[in-house]
Amino acid sequence: MKGIRRLAQHLDISIGTVSRALNGKPDVNEETRKRVLQAATDLGYVPNQSGRSLRQGTTNIIGFMMQTGTEITGQGDTFFMSVFDGVQAVFARHKLDLVALLCSSQEDPNDYLRRVVARGFADGLILSATQRDDPRIEFLAERNIPFVTLGRSLTDAGQPWLDLDFEGMAQAAIDRLVARGHRRIAITRPHDDTNLGYIFVDRCRRALAAHGLALEEDLIFRSTPNEAGGYQIARDLLALEEPPTAIVLINETIAIGFYQALSEAGVKPGRDIAVIGRYSPHAHFLSPPLTCFRLSLRDLGIALAETLLSAMPAFSDHYPDAPVNRVWPMELVEGESDSFLVPQR
Amino acid sequence: MKGIRRLAQHLDISIGTVSRALNGKPDVNEETRKRVLQAATDLGYVPNQSGRSLRQGTTNIIGFMMQTGTEITGQGDTFFMSVFDGVQAVFARHKLDLVALLCSSQEDPNDYLRRVVARGFADGLILSATQRDDPRIEFLAERNIPFVTLGRSLTDAGQPWLDLDFEGMAQAAIDRLVARGHRRIAITRPHDDTNLGYIFVDRCRRALAAHGLALEEDLIFRSTPNEAGGYQIARDLLALEEPPTAIVLINETIAIGFYQALSEAGVKPGRDIAVIGRYSPHAHFLSPPLTCFRLSLRDLGIALAETLLSAMPAFSDHYPDAPVNRVWPMELVEGESDSFLVPQR
DNA sequence: TTGCCGTCCGTAAACGTTTACGGAACTATG
DNA sequence: CATAGTTCCGTAAACGTTTACGGACGGCAA
Incomplete structure (x- = not known):
């Protein structure tokens, strides 16, 4: 006996009640809820991801697609780490988890998207390394999978995007x-x-x-x-x-x-x-x-997350005025590398 | 009607046959297999991840757990990208997909592991940023989730690890x-x-x-x-x-x-x-x-993948002599920064 | 007492697959 | 023709959840 059944058996109550107790549903006595939660930690119960998302049709996972191998992106060494940090700051409020979908440099990104993402792996997507013509955009738009791209593309399916200015x-x-x-x-x-x-x-x-x-x-x-x-x-x-x-x-x-x-x-x-x-x-x-x-890459990540969520029906209420298409301004930091003045002839 | 049922209805055959045809099972006429595959691409059918992994008890996904935010690990984007590249080179042979599990710097890595990974999200794990005492190791070992750590720990559950020398x-x-x-x-x-x-x-x-x-x-x-x-x-x-x-x-x-x-x-x-x-x-x-x-970070990635696979029953046959515990040698690259000789008094 | 309402819980269906099992149709063999 | 074997396919159960539905029970008002 495994999973929620084991928990129910152990407490001698039905699995329905166990599920409701764990998920904070109203129709459950506070006393039994406590017992369920206690037993869950005691037995080390963790709900199965596949079962849950199969039933709910939702995964609570957002994918950030990027390509592996070096010499690809040209971003600085901590670029993505900083962006991730901002994205997660927003997602954490909605119990969404961010995973990086790593497309091998050996594989065509379009194939990868079809293979991995289209199977209902994630509820939403952030696309990086956007290409000038990017078939991924059409693919996702056709299937109504919420996404936002980091970087503009000529391919226009009305999708939201953010980009550096x-x-x-x-x-x-x-x-x-x-x-x-x-x-x-x-x-x-x-x-x-x-x-x-x-x-x-x-x-x-x-x-x-x-x-x-x-x-x-x-x-x-x-x-x-x-x-x-x-x-x-x-x-x-x-x-x-x-x-x-x-x-x-x-x-x-x-x-x-x-x-x-x-x-x-x-x-x-x-x-x-x-x-x-x-x-x-x-x-x-x-x-x-x-x-x-x-x-601020962290702020950029926050904006990315908010824009994506505003494109997801389940969350769009919370972000009525998130930017849809926007270039992100950069500020000039004065160093000394450009202080050379051309001598006037 | 959705999913495999739609496909079956469209072809007027049973869903069992469709599934077998798609998965290359033997008990199916070559002629019908062709028709099924054709219809699958025509209708843009992609099998649902949750349904599949719920039934099979396997996800074909390997997670690489890492922490986001900068100033944490000291490893940058390019470090991980290179390692990923090697890992994927091995996984591609077994139709396994690598995703990076991004633990926010705001969250305790142990909580994260319980929350995300234990739900049967991945078939195996690679842990980075290993701590001197690392409860994650005991947690995974108790649950018999195959994993390998990048970096040694004092916590010893007999787990495989690789580390730089x-x-x-x-x-x-x-x-x-x-x-x-x-x-x-x-x-x-x-x-x-x-x-x-x-x-x-x-x-x-x-x-x-x-x-x-x-x-x-x-x-x-x-x-x-x-x-x-x-x-x-x-x-x-x-x-x-x-x-x-x-x-x-x-x-x-x-x-x-x-x-x-x-x-x-x-x-x-x-x-x-x-x-x-x-x-x-x-x-x-x-x-x-x-x-x-x-x-070579790519080689390190390859070794990480092989070591992990050798710890997974489904693949261990292919990697009988993958290293279990090993420090990875580094070679000296001579520059000029150490050519200073201390003057003898 | 009767009827109604609220609280709590159990039952069972549903999500989309895979796969064990059995059976139909056909071929080969005696 | 009878039997055995092969090829192919349909049926249905199972994976672990969530949730709509209905029912049991008790309290309360009429």
């Missing part, structure tokens, strides 16, 4: 550098075709154009989003006939490699070239400190 | 530094009471003793396992009346902050002080490159 960052960075006299400004973009690359490059181009400047193709650097990628960018940049006087780094960890390659060439950020990047815990500990754009 | 690292690092003439050698340990701190400190002490040297208490530095922690260590170290001539860093990211604080004081690793640390993707990109201990 790369446009604001592009605009502010370009304006700032131009104001300091820079005319030849390089930018970076991810090595793959994530949407953010297009967004960022496009906005940089327009921001430059507003100042009467052109974004030159050979000043757009692609790289893997890690230290080695940043190192390579700096090498390529320094090898140019006429190197740029400033650069905006779109990824977080590439700054470390970028700094190193410069250092080896005797070039110093802030003195010989202006560098603006993205915040990461190491940004303050570079020499000189990196001028960068920062946001 | 911190003892080998301690021994090699100390020997190396002593051979280079160092007598005052500092070491670091995590801020909390994870077992690795005890193991590492203890072995360093014994390694020093073998050379007739003592490990002085004020040369053992505790810190949070991030850049800020490393920064603080360097500041404290330089403030000593008689600073050490060498240091061994046990965490990965603390090297960045450590370097920075030294740099601000005009102290250069490799020239004024010898530094040995742990490998991380940024280790090569520090100036000078960090001499550090490295291991």
Whole structure:
């Protein structure tokens, strides 16, 4: 005899009463409820997840889909950990559990979604590493599975999404550098075709154009989003006939490699070239400190959770005005890496 | 009508046959099997996870329990992503899916384990952030849930574990530094009471003793396992009346902050002080490159998976000689941060 | 007393699968 | 033709819960 039956047998009451007692339903004597709860801890009873969710049609689990293997996401080393923390702060209020659905780098994310998620594994989903064209979005929308994406996509099924404000960052960075006299400004973009690359490059181009400047193709650097990628960018940049006087780094960890390659060439950020990047815990500990754009990842996680819940009928009442589509602003943290002023001729 | 019934109705055959056809059971005509599979994709049928696992008593899911929030484990996203990659390489062969069970930093890991895992959520578990005394181990052992821990614990229920060879690292690092003439050698340990701190400190002490040297208490530095922690260590170290001539860093990211604080004081690793640390993707990109201990995290992940599977009756046949308890060796990567030789008086 | 209401509890169905069992139809063998 | 064996399929039970429904019981008012 196992499960709730064992508990019922042990107390000599029916399983219905046991279930009601455990779940805080009203139709049960407080005295018996106490006995049930006591027996549950005594016998170490824990309700079976499959049985419960089969009956209820709900799992109380939210999945955060992400890809494993390194060199994929280009987020800093603690990026996801911080976001998770915020997401969970919200979910905890509703007894929802967050699990990370780890899609192997060997498997197509679309296959993975069909295989794992569509089986009713989770009540809702958060999608990361959103692609420019992302079939996952259509798939989930068709099946009415609540979800929110971290990152915009061209695929539009009316889904909620949140994203970092790369446009604001592009605009502010370009304006700032131009104001300091820079005319030849390089930018970076991810090595793959994530949407953010297009967004960022496009906005940089327009921001430059507003100042009467052109974004030159050979000043757009692609790289893997890690230290080695940043190192390579700096090498390529320094090898140019006429190197740029400033650069905006779109990824977080590439700054470390970028700094190193410069250092080896005797070039110093802030003195010989202006560098603006993205915040990461190491940004303050570079020499000189990196001028960068920062946001609260925990707050972003909170917003993600609230947006998702507002798309779930069971919870939407609690979040009437959660954002549906929103770019998340980043604030400029002044370092010294961009204090280089272009000498006026 | 939903699920397998719908499929059966659509094909005008029984649900039993549909199930057998989908699961590759022998007692089914090849012709009907084809029709079933075709109809399944046509109708977008995906078997329900709860129903299946309720009946089978198995979920085909393996959980990797970890804690969210930063500044906890000292391991970042890239650490786990690399390990996951290896784990999944093995699991894929057995149609097992890996999910990360994210325990909020707000919640006690033991409560979390009871709440989520004990409900039959996963067929097996990998525990990280193992504590020196870890009730989770007893809990799982009592319930006969297969698991393996990443990290040793004093709690011994005969469970399998894998761990990094911190003892080998301690021994090699100390020997190396002593051979280079160092007598005052500092070491670091995590801020909390994870077992690795005890193991590492203890072995360093014994390694020093073998050379007739003592490990002085004020040369053992505790810190949070991030850049800020490393920064603080360097500041404290330089403030000593008689600073050490060498240091061994046990965490990965603390090297960045450590370097920075030294740099601000005009102290250069490799020239004024010898530094040995742990490998991380940024280790090569520090100036000078960090001499550090490295291991293949992907291989570690593979070993973790194999060890877990060998503890699961359904799979143990495939892995007769997977390691049960094993420390995973690290190799020394020579940089220039420890090339400082103590001048002989 | 009768009737009604409220409290508490037991019964049984339902969720979506898998699988043991048995049987129908057909083939092969004597 | 009778029998045995093979191939394929349908039936129904089972997994562990939750919950709608109804009933037993006691208290209270009329």
